[in-house]
Amino acid sequence: MDYFIELFFSGITRGAIYALIALGYTMVYGIIGLINFAHGEIYMIGAFTSFIVATVLSIYGFPLLAIVLLSGVAAVIWSSAYGYTVEKIAYKPLRHAPRLSPLISAIGMSIFLQNYVLLAQTSDFLPFPELIPDFPFMEPVAHIVGSSDLIILITTAIIMLILTFIIKFTRVGKAMRATAQDRTMAMLVGINVNQIISVTFIIGSALAAIGGLLIASHIGQINFYIGFLAGIKAFTAAVLGGIGSIPGAVLGSLVLGLTESFATGYVSSDYEDVFAFSLLVLILIFKPSGLLGKAETKKV
């Protein structure tokens, strides 16, 4: 039973990280109908930024809490700046182009950013400083739930609540929903649609950056390539839940995380991806719009 609970917690921890990245995919898709393939790289850049800041600060002997907060803030700002810039450079000029063009542009951006970090940093795995200590009060259950799992879960839960609040109740959140539902009409009620698209990219990038920080300190090492697999997995999770749907992205991520965790625990870690992607295929066959997605209807 302990083993089951352990797998369960490790599954939802994974799922929580996927969710932080998947939200960026799904929000951008919801608002401009684009799969932003460079999103995984934004997450990787977030991990690198927090790595650099955390390493420098720990050399200067800052207290742990300050290191965590400062490197988190730095990662969020830096990744958001990249997300914003990528949209302005690679997607905005293609706003009225056929759908395939921005998609190709996104893949190009992804490759560009990967290689840019490869050249600027190194191709080696870098040891990420341990930012989350083992809490003494977690001692009795440490064999089931680690301290970093706990922190990841709490952080993600708080972020989800904030995001839900922003989207449901704030002016900018309402404008985002309106733009996603009907872009022409959003313009006609006076929403600056370009601004809303930028805000969406910034929020998505900030979430990915936090995900990058959390997972890097959880796993303990990073390199320029981590964005690729994380991006693919989070994208899978977003499709699983129904791309364009925010609750769907979270649900899809949790389902994917749990599937992988149980597959690793009860079968073999070699097969975790097989199970993850088989699940995706099954869901797409039986419910093509994803768990919470709506079938796309076109008015004639």
Added chain:
Amino acid sequence: MLRLENVQAGYGNILAIKDVNLEINKGEIITLIGANGAGKTTTLMSISGVVPARSGKIFFNNQEIQQKEPDVIVRMGICQVPEGRHIFPELTVRENLDMGAFLRSDKKEIKRDIEYVFSLFPILAERRGQDGGTLSGGEQQMLAMSRALMARPQLLLLDEPSMGLAPLVIKQIFEIIKQINKENNTTIFLVEQNANQALHIADRGYVIENGKIALSGTSEDLLKNSDIQKAYLGI
């Protein structure tokens, strides 16, 4: 108040309006009638800045607006109820109305305006918590007009408000258009295929054919014109 001079606009290689000239004075109800594909919707979209004019000039209160972004044009006082109503399907009736007041921050006055549109269309008050997508066609048209009124426009652009509605509802909508024009002194630019009904509430009318204004005049003159009777009124 609004003046279009030699306006051209279109999509891709297609020029949907080739040479549109018209003028609307404050307080008037003006109608633009024409067949499918004549360029009615494009004319409205170019005024709102969604399909920017390629050449020509659009003046609003003596200011050129053809280069301005849609949100700036809304801020200046031009609101549009587009063809097909474009209700935000997953926002409630109340939230749809709030979106209409997106550029305003005077909470008290917004609340008063919501009461006002609820008095124009009592059915919307009953449906306020319902998603916009679940309303009937007539209710959606009422909501779309109310949403536009929430911005307190000086000039209201209406694109085929009667499309797809039952005759009784059409009558009600046209009554309200007249009422809005009278009570708030809102200038109205009404695009219609239903030429008969439109000309009966309008002061003046323009006829658009193949992207050009073919004819204009007072509603009475247009109703008497034998070409119009044949082509648009079915007499």
